[in-house]
Amino acid sequence: MIINAGSVSLINSASVSANLRCPGCGQLGTFEPVFTNSQDFVFGNNIRVGERRCPNLGCRTLVFIFWQNNAILRTYPALRIDFDKAHVPPAVVSALEESITCHANECFIAAAIMVRKTLDELCRDRGAHGNNLKEQIRDLGTKIVLPKELLDGLDDLRLLGNDAAHIDSREYDQVGKDEVEVGIEFTKEVLKATYQYSALLTKLRGLKKTS
Numbered sequence: 001m002i003i004n005a006g007s008v009s010l011i012n013s014a015s016v017s018a019n020l021r022c023p024g025c026g027q028l029g030t031f032e033p034v035f036t037n038s039q040d041f042v043f044g045n046n047i048r049v050g051e052r053r054c055p056n057l058g059c060r061t062l063v064f065i066f067w068q069n070n071a072i073l074r075t076y077p078a079l080r081i082d083f084d085k086a087h088v089p090p091a092v093v094s095a096l097e098e099s100i101t102c103h104a105n106e107c108f109i110a111a112a113i114m115v116r117k118t119l120d121e122l123c124r125d126r127g128a129h130g131n132n133l134k135e136q137i138r139d140l141g142t143k144i145v146l147p148k149e150l151l152d153g154l155d156d157l158r159l160l161g162n163d164a165a166h167i168d169s170r171e172y173d174q175v176g177k178d179e180v181e182v183g184i185e186f187t188k189e190v191l192k193a194t195y196q197y198s199a200l201l202t203k204l205r206g207l208k209k210t211s
Helices: 090-104 108-125 133-140 148-165 177-206
Strands: 008-012 018-021 028-033 039-043 047-053 062-068 071-076
Touching: 018 062, 018 071, 090 108, 090 177, 108 133, 108 148, 108 177, 133 148, 148 177
Parallel strands: none
Antiparallel strands: 008 039, 018 028, 028 047, 039 047, 047 062, 062 071
């Protein structure tokens, strides 16, 4: 992001709030200025920079926001794709969290590689065997119960990671923001079906009356 610093002014920030998902707690909220007399920097190309604080009293993360014509360009810390980690093994969580962090910081090639790493960890956790990830994904289908669409999509995720890691791979025209976002969302659905549905079913059955 290029800022023309030729003309810089200060303006009271009290009139400008920001509606966004907190990069700290993940909740949606209206971010207000930190103090009533806070000021924002306004640059010559109509970019406004100021600090706002999460309204969640249990969080209160401080976020620096860049606007242009009232549209949010970027925040620091960066906004992140939300991810429910409940019942997911730590190694799988770590790989996908790293992918989400890379995506939030616009490192899309690295994010795609970490999606592939997430599949590696999923196969390892479920004891899927094979000489390469393609064979391991095929074997994974015999060890977990997933809808056919999710099983079929696992190989597409593998290819996305291949394109990111190997210059001679050409399954995708490019590996960018859109491809990575879809890859992360698809991976989340696979993990939900693998690890979280059974836990939810156990909770439901625990509510049954005992005879």
